[in-house]
Amino acid sequence: MSNYVISHLKELESEAIYVIREVAAQFENPAILFSGGKDSIVLTHLAKKAFFPAKIPFPLIHIDTGHNFPETIAFRDALVENLGVRLIVGLVQEAIDKGRVREENGADASRNSLQIVTLLDTLETYKVDAAMGGARRDEEKARAKERFFSHRDEFGQWDPKNQRPELWNLFNGRQNYGEHFRVFPISNWTEMDVWEYIKQENIDLPSLYFSHQRDCVQRDGAILANSDYIKLKENEKVMPMTVRYRTCGDMTITGAVESTADSLDKIIKEIATTRTTERGGRADDKRAVTAMEDRKKQGYF
Amino acid sequence: MEYQDIELLRFTTAGSVDDGKSTLIGRLLYDSKSIFQDQLQAVEESSRSKGYDYVDLSLLTDGLKSEREQGITIDVAYRYFATPKRKFIIADTPGHIQYTRNMVTGASTANLAIILIDARKGMMEQTHRHAFIASLLRIPHAIVCINKMDLVDYSEHIYNDIVSSFKAFSSKLSIKDIQFIPISALHGDNVVNRSKNMDWYAGSTLMYHLENVHISSDLNLVDCRFAIQSVIRPHTFDYQDYRGFAGRIDGGVFKPGDRVKSLPSGFISTIKTIELNGEEILEAFSPMSVTITLEDDIDNSRGDMIVRENNVPNIGQDLEVLVSWMSTKPIQTRTKVIIKHTTNVCVAIIKELKYKIDINTLHRIEGIDQVEMNDIARMSIRTSKPIFYDSYKRNRQTGSVIIIDEQTNETIGAGMII
Numbered sequence: 001m002s003n004y005v006i007s008h009l010k011e012l013e014s015e016a017i018y019v020i021r022e023v024a025a026q027f028e029n030p031a032i033l034f035s036g037g038k039d040s041i042v043l044t045h046l047a048k049k050a051f052f053p054a055k056i057p058f059p060l061i062h063i064d065t066g067h068n069f070p071e072t073i074a075f076r077d078a079l080v081e082n083l084g085v086r087l088i089v090g091l092v093q094e095a096i097d098k099g100r101v102r103e104e105n106g107a108d109a110s111r112n113s114l115q116i117v118t119l120l121d122t123l124e125t126y127k128v129d130a131a132m133g134g135a136r137r138d139e140e141k142a143r144a145k146e147r148f149f150s151h152r153d154e155f156g157q158w159d160p161k162n163q164r165p166e167l168w169n170l171f172n173g174r175q176n177y178g179e180h181f182r183v184f185p186i187s188n189w190t191e192m193d194v195w196e197y198i199k200q201e202n203i204d205l206p207s208l209y210f211s212h213q214r215d216c217v218q219r220d221g222a223i224l225a226n227s228d229y230i231k232l233k234e235n236e237k238v239m240p241m242t243v244r245y246r247t248c249g250d251m252t253i254t255g256a257v258e259s260t261a262d263s264l265d266k267i268i269k270e271i272a273t274t275r276t277t278e279r280g281g282r283a284d285d286k287r288a289v290t291a292m293e294d295r296k297k298q299g300y301f
Numbered sequence: 302m303e304y305q306d307i308e309l310l311r312f313t314t315a316g317s318v319d320d321g322k323s324t325l326i327g328r329l330l331y332d333s334k335s336i337f338q339d340q341l342q343a344v345e346e347s348s349r350s351k352g353y354d355y356v357d358l359s360l361l362t363d364g365l366k367s368e369r370e371q372g373i374t375i376d377v378a379y380r381y382f383a384t385p386k387r388k389f390i391i392a393d394t395p396g397h398i399q400y401t402r403n404m405v406t407g408a409s410t411a412n413l414a415i416i417l418i419d420a421r422k423g424m425m426e427q428t429h430r431h432a433f434i435a436s437l438l439r440i441p442h443a444i445v446c447i448n449k450m451d452l453v454d455y456s457e458h459i460y461n462d463i464v465s466s467f468k469a470f471s472s473k474l475s476i477k478d479i480q481f482i483p484i485s486a487l488h489g490d491n492v493v494n495r496s497k498n499m500d501w502y503a504g505s506t507l508m509y510h511l512e513n514v515h516i517s518s519d520l521n522l523v524d525c526r527f528a529i530q531s532v533i534r535p536h537t538f539d540y541q542d543y544r545g546f547a548g549r550i551d552g553g554v555f556k557p558g559d560r561v562k563s564l565p566s567g568f569i570s571t572i573k574t575i576e577l578n579g580e581e582i583l584e585a586f587s588p589m590s591v592t593i594t595l596e597d598d599i600d601n602s603r604g605d606m607i608v609r610e611n612n613v614p615n616i617g618q619d620l621e622v623l624v625s626w627m628s629t630k631p632i633q634t635r636t637k638v639i640i641k642h643t644t645n646v647c648v649a650i651i652k653e654l655k656y657k658i659d660i661n662t663l664h665r666i667e668g669i670d671q672v673e674m675n676d677i678a679r680m681s682i683r684t685s686k687p688i689f690y691d692s693y694k695r696n697r698q699t700g701s702v703i704i705i706d707e708q709t710n711e712t713i714g715a716g717m718i719i
Binding site: 004005006007008009010012013014015017018021022024049050051052053054055137138144145160161163164165166168169170172174176188190192 | 639
């Protein structure tokens with residue numbers, strides 16, 4: 001066997017760095033959409049590696065629903081400080097106050113789909129022509145058909161039936177006025193790849209991802225954190241539980257899993273034996289079979 | 302961890318409606334335990350609501366709303382699974398003629414192609430098409446799965462007939478490694494587990510092949526090619542004069558100390574360091590993303606190429622290209638287009654349409670005045686500036702181009718340089 005073989009993590013890293021560098025070269029105003037979740041943290045780490053010893057040559061954009069975990073915000077601010085990059089925050093509360101969107105009512109209300117308006121407004125305000133995200137194709141069936149360079153029309157919409165073919169490593173980022181791109185450098189990574197990479201690279205994560213004690217509410221098979229943003233239904237009880245998070249969205253919709261995994265090794269072991277997908281705990285995907293496809297078409301992440 | 306340091310294999314599957322492609326992928330995912338409980342539950346529910354009396358594994362690969370409504374796949378979908386030996390990326394492409402462009406797309410990054418044949422039907426037009434595209438895109442390995450063996454009584458005779466007719470056809474192609482396996486995707490025979498119904502088959506299972514096929518020798522380690530993506534200049538106190546050339550190795554093996562030549566300037570220099578994130582790399586080869594610094598201050602920029610002093614690519618403006626046409630808008634001679642090749646972009650003109658290839662018979666159709674969607678045609682293209690290229694046969698990275706419509710900015714063609 002020849003020695004000219006690289007591991008799958010190295011190959012995925014190489015591919016992602018190539019894509020990030022293409023974005024920096026092909027676009028005027030790129031940005032990373034930073035949610036504070038592990039995927040966007042990995043993406044930011046890759047961007048740092050891509051341009052070292054120079055700084056990341058574009059800002060991070062965070063769409064803040066106002067329903068974030070406080071740990072996420074603290075982590076975000078420390079990371080930005082550390083990297084010396086610019087942070088742009090788009091506030092969903094602002095769109096609500098201006099009457100651009102209306103809040104959902106009822107116990108299952110979430111600000112998840114309200115983010116679309118703030119996201120598109122923020123991209124327009126800062127004239128972002130390429131917004132990089134940490135979405136992966138293995139997450140969800142609509143995402144399985146996503147391109148690395150995903151074209152959006154002037155309304156920010158995704159047209160899955162009319163995507164540009166993507167061949168070899170030749171990415172076509174040419175666009176007409178008013179259009180923009182979403183770019184997904186870690187498209188080919190799986191949840192396991194992300195965790196193994198975090199371990200290999202020793203990447204810091206918010207404490208939410210590790211096992212901790214928290215007051216929780218069980219709803220429709222999901223475990224939700226109790227917070228000021230959640231309205232309890234009749235006969236729902238708040239209970240202290242030992243949990244951790246596999247994804248990191250709003251407090252109102254991101255389900256925790258019961259887990260005692262408090263280290264990366266234990267988490268990797270847990271994932272290797274786990275029998276549900278990481279978005280299985282996301283109430284936003286459970287609204288309809290095509291919930292993700294529908295939101296993506298409108299301009300969602 | 303047992304998952305670490307394993308190789309990545311990218312493969313493509315092409316198949317038409319009903320030849321069991323989705324079932325095969327579902328089977329690979331299911332038997333390799335890559336399917337999660339909530340996914341399986343969703344498929345069980347869908348199967349029930351459709352009135353099936355079995356769990357239809359093919360529903361696992363169903364994607365978009367419009368696809369489910371029509372019961373077809375319209376786009377390339379990517380699937381992932383891993384075994385302790387390898388991690389796999391499947392480019393799952395629909396196989397009907399109108400989706401030739403999707404098959405080409407899926408094939409462009411694949412190490413291996415799975416070609417499915419329905420044992421009851423034998424070689425069909427689409428089989429020719431799939432094999433031809435795998436060959437055209439220079440996929441080095443192919444596995445021909447003769448599927449639905451359960452429906453032909455696991456007949457060795459039928460299997461052998463199909464194998465010999467495939468061989469007769471594939472002798473005209475350039476796939477260097479072809480394996481044949483009799484399978485039943487529905488029942489799992491020879492997919493992950495050996496079949497008890499086909500004692501006459503002494504070869505290995507599909508999964509064994511996927512896990513063990515030797516792919517590292519497919520790399521071009523001879524011709525050193527490094528297309529510059531961007532120049533890293535930090536302008537900080539610690540790195541005042543730093544000038545790093547960022548890119549992904551397209552071929553060959555680069556080492557610090559190597560004498561190299563920059564194109565198009567022709568300047569010769571020596572590699573000072575190869576690095577990523579400040580960590581030094583002693584040998585860099587495809588597909589590694591790295592940053593290269595040179596001993597001399599050379600003003601390279603995006604689109605330039607670093608090569609070995611005594612092994613340079615072709616440099617020129619006239620390309621002979623086999624093109625897979627991907628746009629609903631046909632193309633004629635004298636059309637102005639944009640070409641993207643490695644990290645270079647330039648205007649180009651279609652000088653001549655030479656012939657189309659009938660992808661079922663491999664015959665040339667000469668005297669054409671336009672090329673339409675899903676055609677494969679040979680063209681002469683003239684670029685507005687010299688580009689640095691190899692034949693596609695020698696290097697998939699430096700031998701490929703995409704053609705972009707000047708007005709709409711759509712990708713309208715994929716070309717392989719002859």
